[in-house]
Amino acid sequence: MKFTEDHEWLKLEGDVATVGITEHATTQLGDLVFVQLPEIGTKLAKGDDVAVVESVKAASDVYAPLDGEIVEVNEAVANDPSIVSSDPQNAGWLFKLKLADMNALESLMDEAAYKALVG
Amino acid sequence: MSATTPTTSSAPLKRTPLYELHLEHGARMVPFAGYEMPVQFALGVLKEHLHTRAAAGLFDVSHMGQIVLRPKSGDVADAARALERLVPVDILGLAPGRQRYAFFTNANGGIIDDMMVANRGDHLLLVVNAASKEADEALLRAELSDDCDIERLDRALMALQGPRAEAILTRLAPDCAGMRFMDVREVQINGAACIVTRSGYTGEDGFEISTPIEAARPIAEALLGEPDVEPIGLGARDSLRLEAGMCLCGSDIDTETTPVEADLVWAIQKSRRIGGVRAGGYPGADTILEQLEKGTERRRVGLRPEGRAPVRTGAPLFESLEASESIGLVTSGGFGPSVDAPIAMGYLPGSFGTPGTKVFAEVRGKRLPVNVTELPFIVPRYKRS
Structure with a gap:
């Protein structure tokens, strides 16, 4: 698993990364009441707004962790945002991103580095 | 994120x-x-x-302000008459042991702050918003010191x-x-x-x-x-x-909104309206009394987004998907856990104020359908008897 400073995780299968928000992020956000997912086929550059997760009190943007194209989204979390809160790093994944450049993965953190970041 | x-x-x-x-x-x-x-x-x-x-x-x-108005004469009616110079609310008719909602108005009829006023028998006790408690105390000292001793309770x-x-x-x-x-x-x-x-x-x-x-x-x-x-x-x-459909001062009501626009006319008792025994006599009375008779161009309404996406404070409201000019603004918006849906309040022209009217709120560049609805969103459970 790889992690970003913006509290996203990526799990790689071939050149497709499954992306979600970290357990640390969901703890900070509180119970989610709405998730807005991207459309399949959307091409993204690293840092683009890709999804929105909303709690009772605030909306938070999710950014594209790397360059790529959306190939699948998790409709289950759009129907029931509480899945993201209860199981953020498995069933609560948000979207699958076909990476434009596999080498860019090296710029992301491993789990130990991410844990050090969030304390 | x-x-x-x-x-x-x-x-x-x-x-x-x-x-x-x-x-x-x-x-x-x-x-x-x-x-x-x-x-x-x-x-x-x-x-x-x-x-x-x-x-x-x-x-x-505890961050809210608690301010005592103690009448110099010893008669709480004198403090009530004095406070009525700043609020369009019947304070003189407030019985000992009772409290009611009130607001300070400015010369344009806008709302400076809202508060609770209690008649404590020999004095009045005001509970005002935290953000404006210093300004409220200064206003009271400037305007009512001839009649009242003013003390902020710690x-x-x-x-x-x-x-x-x-x-x-x-x-x-x-x-x-x-x-x-x-x-x-x-x-x-x-x-x-x-x-x-x-x-x-x-x-x-x-x-x-x-x-x-x-x-x-x-x-x-x-x-x-x-x-x-x-x-x-x-x-x-x-x-x-x-x-509960209650206003947040600074968001839903402010110095640019009058109590009539804010749908708070229930808080202006008959005695302070045209034909009442103490009609007017507060800042902005001309504007407020005229609006009570003739209505206002815009009014605070409840809003129910049709989808699951919350429509938050500041979202502009439009008549249609295509309209270029916004017709109003969401002043409080979010998710209602007991309603289990997004809910909001905002201001719309009177012609859009009828419950069931559909307008559109712009959220992240998209226009989402929103229906005007009655307030509050839940059934209040006050102990009235």
Whole structure:
């Protein structure tokens, strides 16, 4: 698993990364009441707004962790945002991103580095 | 990802007498109106909200201002007449032991601040918003000092809200049992002289309890010791009041909105309207009295987004998907946990104010259908009899 400073995780299968928000992020956000997912086929550059997760009190943007194209989204979390809160790093994944450049993965953190970041 | 959190000012933040207790209960503290306040506790906003409606929640509102108007003549009617020079509300008709909602108006009829006014027999007690308490005190001193001694009380204030509030508080303070909605009484709790009102900001039955500073922590601990009581932060306080259709001063009402536009005409009693025994006589009366007769161009309304996406404060409102000019603005918006749907309030032209009218709110560049609806979003459970 790889992690970003913006509290996203990526799990790689071939050149497709499954992306979600970290357990640390969901703890900070509180119970989610709405998730807005991207459309399949959307091409993204690293840092683009890709999804929105909303709690009772605030909306938070999710950014594209790397360059790529959306190939699948998790409709289950759009129907029931509480899945993201209860199981953020498995069933609560948000979207699958076909990476434009596999080498860019090296710029992301491993789990130990991410844990050090969030304390 | 990144949360859109409010910006903070650099001024040193004040703490309430319950600050340490909040930390012990796992509060996440945020700057609010110059204070470090709990935005949520361990339960989180959603569960805190639902717990308050199902059982009881304890809120620290010690940041709010408590101001005494003591008549120099000794007759509380003189303080009431004096205060009526600043508010379009019947204060003289407020019986001893009763409280009512009021607001200071400016020369244009706009709302400077909203408050509760209690008749305590020989004086009036005002509870005003934290952000404007200094300005309110200055206004009172400037305008009413000939008739009243004005004193800001250095006391704590907490609210116990929810269907279990009465049973819990009357165990500590049996004298609270007979109180009705908007009654005020002096009550001994834990041996301390407290001022209790049966009121709140949630739409639930409940009490607001003003305590001496040193008594605040033991009273809060006694209430939190009850299994039905959870500590509740500002996050749930806001979603609870939004569901109850109550205005947040500075968002839903401000110096640019009149009480008529804000749909607060219920708070302007007949005696202060045209034909009333003390009609007018407050700042902006010409504007407010004319609007009471003729209506206003825009009015505060309830809004229900059709989908699941929350429509938040500041979202512009449009007549159609294509219209280029916005016709109004969302002034409070979010998710209503008890409604289990997004809810909002905002201002629209009168012609769009009929419940069932569909307009569109712009959220992240997309226009979402929103229906005008009656307020409140929940059925209030005040103890009126």
